[in-house]
Amino acid sequence: MLNWDLVWPVLAAMTAGGLIGVERTYHGHPAGFRTHILVCLTSCVLMLAAMHQSTWAFTALPGQTVVIDPTRMSHGLLTGIGFLCAGVIFREGFSVHGLTTAASLWVTSAIGVLFGVGMLNLALLAAGATLTVLAILRFADARLPHVGVADVILRWKRGEAPGEATVRDLLRSSGLKTMRLGHVIADGGTCHEHHLKVRGPMPLDIDGLVVRLGAEPGLSGFSVLPRDE
Incomplete structure (x- = not known):
């Protein structure tokens, strides 16, 4: 029943x-x-x-209390x-x-x-x-007013990557502050990548950043991934 x-x-x-x-x-x-x-x-x-x-189908041992x-x-x-x-x-x-x-x-x-x-x-x-x-x-x-965060990867040919100060200035021109910056040598040692975590006031000017990066001489590739929960 x-x-x-x-x-x-x-x-x-x-x-x-x-x-x-x-x-x-x-x-x-x-x-x-x-x-x-x-x-x-x-x-x-x-x-x-x-x-x-x-209601469980079990039997307690004699003299035991469940x-x-x-x-x-x-x-x-x-x-x-x-x-x-x-x-x-x-x-x-x-x-x-x-x-x-x-x-x-x-x-x-x-x-x-x-x-x-x-x-x-x-x-x-x-x-x-x-x-x-x-x-x-x-x-x-x-x-609510808050800060946006994005992951940015900049890809340069080995030996042509600029210094960290130049990279930070490049992001700062788009209103973004670099929080972390890492270096990766990829593609068998032919490529130098900068892995960055950046932040700025919302809304982030992603389109403006993409335009600036696209016009940057010596930059062979990049990715911009806004962080979103």
Whole structure:
């Protein structure tokens, strides 16, 4: 017979996880709709199992007392979800991406735990707050004054690369300050690359920078990758 005390938390967890996942999928992040549903669903069903340990099909040893502690399941869940979160965080150049998606997976797991233990009001509040942060506050964040960051690679022929001061001045002419500058010898030693992390007031003048770099004598290639979470 169908136990609705088990059905509604599962359905609610799938709905909440799906709504959070839709926002991530819409913005092209690696962990999206189905991943968030599965994270929330898994957290929910495992907590439901922990909360109903009295129905488990096991027999205690004679003279032994079984102590039920559902909090141990929640500790394991929120620790284990860290491995999944680490999978969506990656580094490209000097930039780290995927932190917000990892955080959304973590809070989605917590929401599933809340549904599993029957804290409906707190679970709905947490789901609403998460969607507000991811979807609505995105627009507020875009309007706040902040500094933009970009990864820039400049490629020169071996022996023709300018000094660091010249490279910094080149970026400064586009309103960008060089935060880090690394050197790489590539293509069998025939190419000298400058790997830079630069920052400047938003919006970054990427088009202007591309025009300036395209006209720079001796520059055989370049890439400009604005950092975006």
